[in-house]
Amino acid sequence: RTDPSFDLIHGQVPSFSHRQTGNDDPGETLFSVWQVHLLTPSCDAPVVPMLSSEEKVAVSSAYHAVTEMSDDVERLFNQMPDISTYTDYLDMIECPMYLNLIQERLSNDYYSSMSSVIADFDLICDNALKYNEEESDIYELARQMRDKFVSLVT
Known part of the structure; x- marks a missing residue:
C-alpha cells in the first residue's frame, strides 16, 4: 500500500x-x-548492496562473450524452454532460469553480489545439464558456457 x-x-x-x-x-x-x-x-x-561499476562491466562483457560463442546460445538459452513443447520441463526443473532474465535483472540492479549473478548463470547451465542427455550438443554447450562465463568474471 x-x-x-x-x-x-x-x-x-x-x-x-x-x-x-x-x-x-x-x-x-x-x-x-x-x-x-x-x-x-x-x-x-x-x-x-549492488554490483560495483567494475563488476557490472565484467558481467556484461562475460555475458556478451557467452552469447557470441554460438548462434545456438541465444536460440536455446535466451528464453525459458517452451513448456507446450517440452511438457515435462517444469516437472524436472524446479527453478527455470534463462539469459534474458539475467539481462533484465542486471538492468534493474537486482544483483547484490557477483556470486548471485554467477549463481543464476550456473542455474541456467545446471538446468540444461539436468534436462538434457549427457551426449547431447545442448549438454556440452551448457558446460562450455559455464566455463567461459566463470573464467571471465572470477
Whole structure:
C-alpha cells in the first residue's frame, strides 16, 4: 500500500503492482513484500548492496562473450524452454532460469553480489545439464558456457 512507512528498493515499482478493480481505492498502489522495506522512525533507509561499476562491466562483457560463442546460445538459452513443447520441463526443473532474465535483472540492479549473478548463470547451465542427455550438443554447450562465463568474471 502507499504509505510513508514503506520504502521501495531503488524506487522502482514493478508494472504488476498497480491494481484498480471494483471497490479498491483507485489511487491505491500495491507492492510485493520483497519490494519494500519497513522503516521505523528511528532508522534510515537501508543501504541495498549492488554490483560495483567494475563488476557490472565484467558481467556484461562475460555475458556478451557467452552469447557470441554460438548462434545456438541465444536460440536455446535466451528464453525459458517452451513448456507446450517440452511438457515435462517444469516437472524436472524446479527453478527455470534463462539469459534474458539475467539481462533484465542486471538492468534493474537486482544483483547484490557477483556470486548471485554467477549463481543464476550456473542455474541456467545446471538446468540444461539436468534436462538434457549427457551426449547431447545442448549438454556440452551448457558446460562450455559455464566455463567461459566463470573464467571471465572470477
